[in-house]
Each structure stands twice: as structure tokens, then as C-alpha cells.
Amino acid sequence: MQTKAVVEQLAGIVGANQVLSTPDLMGAFVVDWTGRYRGDAICVVRTHSVTEVSAVLALCSGAGIPVVPQGGNTGLVGGSVPQVNSGAVVLSLTQMNSLGPVDPVTGHVSVGAGVTLAALQAHAHAAGWSFGVDLAARDSATIGGMVATNAGGIHVVGNGMMRKQVLGVEVVLASGEVIRSMSGLAKNNTGYDLTQLFCGSEGTIGVITEVSLQLIRPHSTELILSGCESVDQALSIASRFTGKLAAAEIMDRAGIDAVSRVTGIVVPFPTPFHILVEVDGEIAPGDLDDLEFVTLAMDSGERAKYWALRERITEVLAVESVGVSHKLDISVPLSELDAVYREITTYLDQPGVRDVVLFGHLMDGNFHVFFTTDTDDTTLDAAVLELVAACGGSISAEHGVGHMKADHLHLSRSAPEIAAMRGIKTALDPKGILNPGVLFI
Numbered sequence: 001m002q003t004k005a006v007v008e009q010l011a012g013i014v015g016a017n018q019v020l021s022t023p024d025l026m027g028a029f030v031v032d033w034t035g036r037y038r039g040d041a042i043c044v045v046r047t048h049s050v051t052e053v054s055a056v057l058a059l060c061s062g063a064g065i066p067v068v069p070q071g072g073n074t075g076l077v078g079g080s081v082p083q084v085n086s087g088a089v090v091l092s093l094t095q096m097n098s099l100g101p102v103d104p105v106t107g108h109v110s111v112g113a114g115v116t117l118a119a120l121q122a123h124a125h126a127a128g129w130s131f132g133v134d135l136a137a138r139d140s141a142t143i144g145g146m147v148a149t150n151a152g153g154i155h156v157v158g159n160g161m162m163r164k165q166v167l168g169v170e171v172v173l174a175s176g177e178v179i180r181s182m183s184g185l186a187k188n189n190t191g192y193d194l195t196q197l198f199c200g201s202e203g204t205i206g207v208i209t210e211v212s213l214q215l216i217r218p219h220s221t222e223l224i225l226s227g228c229e230s231v232d233q234a235l236s237i238a239s240r241f242t243g244k245l246a247a248a249e250i251m252d253r254a255g256i257d258a259v260s261r262v263t264g265i266v267v268p269f270p271t272p273f274h275i276l277v278e279v280d281g282e283i284a285p286g287d288l289d290d291l292e293f294v295t296l297a298m299d300s301g302e303r304a305k306y307w308a309l310r311e312r313i314t315e316v317l318a319v320e321s322v323g324v325s326h327k328l329d330i331s332v333p334l335s336e337l338d339a340v341y342r343e344i345t346t347y348l349d350q351p352g353v354r355d356v357v358l359f360g361h362l363m364d365g366n367f368h369v370f371f372t373t374d375t376d377d378t379t380l381d382a383a384v385l386e387l388v389a390a391c392g393g394s395i396s397a398e399h400g401v402g403h404m405k406a407d408h409l410h411l412s413r414s415a416p417e418i419a420a421m422r423g424i425k426t427a428l429d430p431k432g433i434l435n436p437g438v439l440f441i
Contacts, residue, residue: 020043032075032077037403039086041088054176057207058176066086069434069435071114071145074137075149083437088436096115101127102123107215110168112143114142132159136312136314149202150200158245158247159216166212169195169199169208174206182212202439220280224297226295227294228272235334238275245280249359250275253271253273255357256309259308326371332388385405401439406438
């Protein structure tokens with residue numbers, strides 16, 4: 001089928017003004033947030049309903065046209081953009097942004113895949129509830145994308161990953177068939193849990209159009225900012241609050257110094273690391289007396305300032321850095337965290353590598369590794385991932401595999417596991433039209 005005919009038929013489904021087919025209009029949809037991954041597309045289709053998504057996928061499946069589902073396009077591994085010469089259609093779901101009522105008894109709510117995290121948080125708050133996942137990209141990250149990548153964020157230690165909040169999904173398969181599993185029943189022991197199958201699937205086996213979520217009751221917390229001499233010391237400080245932790249974030253000196261230069265926020269302590277520890281309830285007398293470098297946020301202004309030191313690192317580095325930005329998201333056992341930090345920073349201390357920053361979710365064993373180079377040298381990324389795998393870690397903690405890590409999947413998954421995942425992909429997407437090149441090479 002010729003490109004012009006495809007565009008015309010898609011316009012017949014969603015309306016001509018919802019199909020973007022010129023390079024200037026498609027520009028923001030074919031490059032990822034990092035700027036490192038970009039491709040091209042036949043067109044971008046913006047859908048408003050599951051009926052439209054179903055019709056678009058049925059058309060593309062029949063014509064053998066690849067489809068790249070896209071939410072807020074805030075990912076860091078190229079998983080939401082097409083490849084070069086892909087001949088793909090980008091399916092934008094951001095306009096599927098309905099917010100259902102919050103059940104006052106159960107805290108259940110159903111939302112469209114295009115709802116932003118910030119919009120969900122405001123909706124939940126207005127009803128007297130809260131949402132268990134939070135991350136810095138809240139204003140643009142969409143719920144569908146967060147489910148598709150099993151997003152994490154700053155409250156995983158207290159509330160779990162995105163999949164833990166998901167009660168049900170509505171998904172359109174590659175064929176255009178719709179699976180709606182939205183009952184939200186606490187007990188439904190009738191075979192495979194298809195809802196959880198789509199969490200973390202990165203748009204490779206179906207397009208998520210609606211999600212049923214479990215909200216939580218809001219609770220009061222205290223926020224501690226402490227200086228540390230090592231990763232091990234940071235772990236020791238955070239672990240004293242085991243059972244009460246809502247968040248535990250670590251920042252190395254290079255990261256918070258960069259934020260300080262841009263924002264003017266004064267870095268409180270002269271230590272190599274700072275940690276933010278959010279604790280449910282109140283801090284008991286004596287909990288902090290033995291710490292030399294520590295402060296407690298006394299009001300909302302101080303809380304916002306301390307959180308900005310952590311949450312603005314990625315944004316600031318993206319603005320300040322020159323060259324190719326490398327952003328790796330890895331996790332390792334807590335017992336290996338200090339050693340892995342030292343190994344990575346030692347390895348990256350070489351000519352041509354600049355702006356090395358490590359920060360992340362301390363008690364999840366999750367570092368975000370940032371550095372820049374003059375050229376797109378993927379051998380550096382591969383070496384870091386191999387180092388992580390050697391100590392029993394994962395090459396992707398919360399951002400997914402995408403295009404970036406597809407040829408490294410074997411470092412974290414066994415051959416039988418990969419074969420099983422390929423089998424699922426083939427069963428649900430036999431023509432391989434959904435997000436080709438993502439997750440698998």
C-alpha cells in the first residue's frame with residue numbers, strides 16, 4: 001500500500017487534522033527526550049478512543065505497516081520513537097486523557113492512557129487520595145507509557161513499581177482486537193494474569209488505551225537531607241528507617257553541584273554524597289543525633305528546595321552538557337552498590353569522557369549513570385552494562401530496554417527466558433508490527 005493511500009485511510013479513521021505527515025509537524029514525535037535516538041515515520045496518528053486505536057491497528061496490520069505506540073515520549077532508551085527508514089506509523093495516545101471518578105471506598109480509578117502523572121496526582125488529591133508512584137517527569141510522562149515501561153520513581157521503596165498500582169488494563173492487540181480486563185476484583189483466579197503481562201511490555205505486544213489503578217491514602221512524612229562520605233554510609237543511614245521509608249535518594253557531588261550552578265540552591269554539606277530520606281510519620285528523638293551533616297526540612301519550601309537538588313539533575317545535565325549524552329539505568333544488589341559505584345566511576349575516568357554523574361534510588365539499588373562523549377561510542381555503554389551484569393545486577397532498573405539495550409538483553413535474561421518472551425510476542429503480534437526493534441533485536 002502506498003504511503004499516500006495509508007495516510008488517507010488513517011485520516012478517514014481519526015480525521016485529517018489528527019494525522020501529521022510533514023517533517024516539521026512530526027519532528028517532536030520521531031526523536032526521544034535524550035536526542036540520541038531518532039528515526040522517521042510515514043505519519044503520526046493522534047487517537048481519541050479505543051475504537052480509533054482498534055481501527056488504526058487493524059489497518060496497519062492488514063498492510064504490514066509497523067506501529068510505534070507513544071505517550072509522553074519521556075523515555076531514555078529510544079523505546080517510543082521509530083527507527084530510521086522504519087516505514088512506521090507513530091500512534092500518539094496523549095489525547096486519550098479521560099479521568100474517571102475515584103471510588104471513595106476502594107480508591108480505584110480508571111484513566112485514559114494519555115493522562116499525565118501530574119494530572120492523575122491532582123485528580124487523586126482532589127478526591128482525598130494519593131498515587132503511589134512519583135517521578136520528576138510527572139508533567140509529561142503518561143500513565144499508559146508508565147505502565148508499558150513499568151516505571152519506578154522515587155517512592156518504589158515504599159509503594160512499589162508501577163505494576164503494583166495496576167488493577168486492570170484495556171489493550172488493543174496488533175490485529176485490532178480489544179482485550180478489556182478492568183474489573184479491579186481483588187480475587188479473580190481464572191487463568192493467566194493478562195493485566196500484568198502488559199506491564200513492562202514496552203508496546204511490543206499490545207497498545208494500552210485505559211488503565212484501572214489503585215490509589216493510596218495520603219500520609220504525613222518527614223524529609224531528611226544528610227551528607228555522606230560513601231555509598232555504604234548512605235545505605236547505613238537509610239537502613240535505620242527500614243519499615244518506615246517512603247523514599248531514599250542518593251546524589252553524588254557532581255550532580256548536585258550542577259543543580260546548584262543553575263538554580264542557585266546552596267549545597268548544604270561538603271561531603272561527596274548527599275541523601276534524601278523521606279520517612280513515614282515523625283522522626284524519633286535521637287534518630288539523627290549521631291550524624292555530623294544532617295538537616296530536617298521544616299516546611300514545604302525547604303522540602304521543595306531539597307527535592308529540587310535530586311529531581312532537577314537530569315534536566316540540568318541535559319542543558320549544561322556538550323556532546324553525546326549517555327544515560328544508563330542500572331540496578332545491583334545493595335551489598336554491591338558501593339563497589340559498583342567505585343568501579344563505574346573508575347572505568348569512566350578516561351580521556352574523552354566528561355560530566356560523569358551517578359545518582360538514583362538508593363534502597364532500590366538503582367543508579368542512573370550519566371556521562372558525555374564527543375562521539376556516540378556505544379562500547380562505553382556496553383562495558384558499564386557488562387560490569388553491572390557481572391555482579392548480578394540488571395541492565396535496566398526502571399526505564400525499559402527500548403532500542404538502546406535490545407542487543408544486551410542476554411546480560412540480564414537467560415536464553416530460555418528470552419525464548420519464552422519471543423514466543424509471547426509472536427503469539428500476540430504474529431506479523432511483528434508493534435514497536436519493532438524494541439526489547440528484541
